Amino acid sequence: MKIKYWKPWTFVLPALVAYLIVIVAPSLYTLRLSFFSWNGIAADKKFVGIKNYTYLLTEDAVFRVALRNNILWMAGSLTVIIGLGLMFALLLNRRLKGRSVFRSIFYFPYVLSGIIVALMWTWLYHPTKGFFNVILQQIGLSQLTHPWLADPKTALAAVFVAAVWQGVGLPMVLFLAGLQSIPRDCYEAAIIDGAKPRQSFRYITIPLLSETFVVVFATTLVNAMKVYDIIYGMTAGGPAQSTQVLSSWMYYQTFKFNNIGVGSAISWVLVLITMIIIIPYVYYTNKKSHL
Amino acid sequence: MEETRNSTFSKVVNYILLIVLAIIFLIPILFIIMTALKSNADLVKNPVYAFPEIVKWGNFSEAWDKMSIYIRNSLFISVVKVPIGILIEALAAYALTRMNFKWANALFAFFLIGMMIPFQATLVPLNMMLNHFGLENTYPGIFMVYIGFGVPFGIMVLRGFLRSIPKELDESAFIDGCGELGKFFRIILPIAMPAIATLIILDFLSTWNEFLLAQIFITKNSMLPVTAGLLTFQGQHSNDYTLLSAGVLISIVPILVVYLFFQRYFVAGMAGAVKG
Numbered sequence: 001m002k003i004k005y006w007k008p009w010t011f012v013l014p015a016l017v018a019y020l021i022v023i024v025a026p027s028l029y030t031l032r033l034s035f036f037s038w039n040g041i042a043a044d045k046k047f048v049g050i051k052n053y054t055y056l057l058t059e060d061a062v063f064r065v066a067l068r069n070n071i072l073w074m075a076g077s078l079t080v081i082i083g084l085g086l087m088f089a090l091l092l093n094r095r096l097k098g099r100s101v102f103r104s105i106f107y108f109p110y111v112l113s114g115i116i117v118a119l120m121w122t123w124l125y126h127p128t129k130g131f132f133n134v135i136l137q138q139i140g141l142s143q144l145t146h147p148w149l150a151d152p153k154t155a156l157a158a159v160f161v162a163a164v165w166q167g168v169g170l171p172m173v174l175f176l177a178g179l180q181s182i183p184r185d186c187y188e189a190a191i192i193d194g195a196k197p198r199q200s201f202r203y204i205t206i207p208l209l210s211e212t213f214v215v216v217f218a219t220t221l222v223n224a225m226k227v228y229d230i231i232y233g234m235t236a237g238g239p240a241q242s243t244q245v246l247s248s249w250m251y252y253q254t255f256k257f258n259n260i261g262v263g264s265a266i267s268w269v270l271v272l273i274t275m276i277i278i279i280p281y282v283y284y285t286n287k288k289s290h291l
Numbered sequence: 292m293e294e295t296r297n298s299t300f301s302k303v304v305n306y307i308l309l310i311v312l313a314i315i316f317l318i319p320i321l322f323i324i325m326t327a328l329k330s331n332a333d334l335v336k337n338p339v340y341a342f343p344e345i346v347k348w349g350n351f352s353e354a355w356d357k358m359s360i361y362i363r364n365s366l367f368i369s370v371v372k373v374p375i376g377i378l379i380e381a382l383a384a385y386a387l388t389r390m391n392f393k394w395a396n397a398l399f400a401f402f403l404i405g406m407m408i409p410f411q412a413t414l415v416p417l418n419m420m421l422n423h424f425g426l427e428n429t430y431p432g433i434f435m436v437y438i439g440f441g442v443p444f445g446i447m448v449l450r451g452f453l454r455s456i457p458k459e460l461d462e463s464a465f466i467d468g469c470g471e472l473g474k475f476f477r478i479i480l481p482i483a484m485p486a487i488a489t490l491i492i493l494d495f496l497s498t499w500n501e502f503l504l505a506q507i508f509i510t511k512n513s514m515l516p517v518t519a520g521l522l523t524f525q526g527q528h529s530n531d532y533t534l535l536s537a538g539v540l541i542s543i544v545p546i547l548v549v550y551l552f553f554q555r556y557f558v559a560g561m562a563g564a565v566k567g
Contacts, residue, residue, distance in 0.1 A: 005393070007390060007471060008386040008387075008390040008391075008392035008394075008395075009386075011382045011383060011385055011386035011390065011471070011475075012382070012383045012386045012387070012392075012398060014379040014382060014383070015379045015380055015382065015383035015402075015442050015446065016383070016398075018379065018435065018438050018439040018442055019402060019405060019439055019442045019443070021420075021435070021439060022413065022417065022435065022436055022438070022439020022440060022442075023405045023408055023413060023439055023440065023442075023443075024405070025416070026412070026413035026414075026415075026416035026417050026420070027408045027412040027413050027416075029415075029416040030412045030413065030414075030415060030416055031412075033415060033416075040415070088312070091305055091308055091309055091312075092309070094302075094305065096302075096305070096306070096309075102309050102312075102313055104550075104554060105313045105316050105317060106312070106313070106316055108547075108550060109316070111496055111500075111546055111550050112500070112543065112546060113499070113500035113501075113502060113517075113518045113546075114500070114502060114518075115500075115502050115518040115519075115521055115522055116518075116521065116539055116542060116543060119521060119522075119525055119535065119539050120319050120320075120322075120323055120539055121319065123322075123323065123326065123532055123535070123536065124319055124322060126532070129334065129339055129532070130339070131318070131319075131322050131339060131340070134338055134339050134340065135340070138338070138340075165316065165319065225409070226409055228502075228503055229502045229503070229518070232502075233502075233522065247409065247411050247503075250411045251411070251503075254414065254415060255414075255507065260415055263415070264412075264415060266411075267409065267411040267412040267414075268412060270409045270411055270412065271407065271408060271409065271412050274407045274408075274409060275407050278406065278407050282403065
C-alpha cells in the first residue's frame, strides 16, 4: 500500500491553512506587537523592547488586581468547583431512581453561555428586587442584604458563585465516568478485608481516580485562566476595576484604551501561564499512553 | 460501591441531599421564568417570589421581536460552520492516522499547541487582517475565524477515535480498489459516526455560546449572534427585568432542546473528548 508522499499533505492542507491563518500567524504577530508602543491607528509603531511587560509588572495596578483575581479564581475553582463536582458525582454513583434526571439538572447550566448565566445572576443579585436580598429580608436578616455586585469587596465572590452554579457539571460528569470505571471487585475485596466505607474511599476511590483528577485539574485551571464572558456580562470588570481578570483587562487595554502594545503583552502573559499549566499535563498524558 | 453502601438509611440521606441540591440548582431558572411571566407593575408591587397576578405572555412576543434575528444569525453561523469545520478536521485526522504519514506526530503536536493559545492573543492581528481584506462584518470572515479556532480540538477528538479503527479495514478497502478519498468517505467516515456526532454537538454548543470573537469581529447589530445580541438587548432594556427575563429564556430554549435530545452525546462526549 504505497501512498505518494505528498498525498497526506493534501488531506491536512485545509485544516493546516485555517490553523496557520487564524491562530499561529496572529499569535506570533501579537508577540511582536507586545514589544511595540502603538495606538492601533498611527502608521508607525515605536519599538520599546520589554517596556510593556515591565509597565504591567511595576506600574499597572489594575494588571496586578487582574492577575490576583485570576489566581483567586483558580484557587476557588480547584477547591469549590472540583470539590462539589466530586461530591455530586459520589451522590450520583449508585443505583437510584431518577439518577439521570438529577445529573441533567446539575449539568445543564454548563451548556449555557456565560452571557446567559451572567444576565440571569445579575437579576438574582439585584439590590432591591433580586432574589437574594428579598429572601434575606423575608427571613428577617435584612441587615445582611447587600448590593452584591456593586461593592468591590463582594463583587468577585458574587460572580464566582454564579460560575460555580454554571461549572460544577463538568467535573461531576468527568468524576462520574471515572467512578464507573472502577471495578466493583475492588470494593468487594475491601469489604472482605474489613475496610470501612471511609477507608474504601481513601484507599480505593481516590487513588483509582488519579487520572480523572489530572484531567479535571488541567481543564479547571485552563478554564479559570480563560474566564471572561461571565465577568464581562455581570460586572464588566467593575466596580472600580475590582473584578478585572487578565482577559478582560486585555480587552480594555486593547480595544477601549487603544494601548495595543500593552494589551498584546497581557495576552502573551496569558499564553505563558496557560503553557505552564498545559505542558506538564500533555507530558503526563503522553507518558501514560506510551506505557 | 453501589452494592456496599446500600443500607436504606444512607439511600434516604442520599436522596434528600440530591433533592435539596436539585432545588437549589433550579431556583435561578425558576426565578427567571416567574419574572418573565409578570407585568412590570406586578413586579414592582409584589415580592419577586410571588406567582404572577396575571400571566403576561406578551413579554415573550415582545422579546422575540428583538431576539429572533440574533437567534437566526446564530443558527446560520452554526449550521454552516460546524459541518465545514468537522469535514476539514476529519480529513486532517485521517491523514494523521491512516496514511503512513511521516510527519503525522510532529504535525499533531503542532496542532495541539493551538489549544494553549487563548483567543485574546490573536484578536488584534485578526482584526487587522479582516479589515485589510474587507472581511469585517461579513459571514465569510466570521466562518474563517470560527473554523480556525475549532481545528485543534476537533483534530484531537477525531484523531483519538480514528486511531482506534483497525488497520485491516484499510487494507481490504485498498484491495477492493478504493482510493484514499473513497476510503475516507465510504469506510472511515461512517465508522467514525459516533465520534462525529459527539463533535457536532460539542461544536454546535461552543459556536452557539461563543461571545468574545463575536464581540470583536461583528459590530453590525443585524449580524450579531445570540450571545452578543442578548447583551445589546440588555443594554436597551436595562431596567425592564420582565422583558429581559423573557429574552434570556428565549435564548435558552434552543440549547435546552438540543440538550434534551442529545444529552447522551453531551455527557459521553465531554468525558471522552477531554481525555483525548
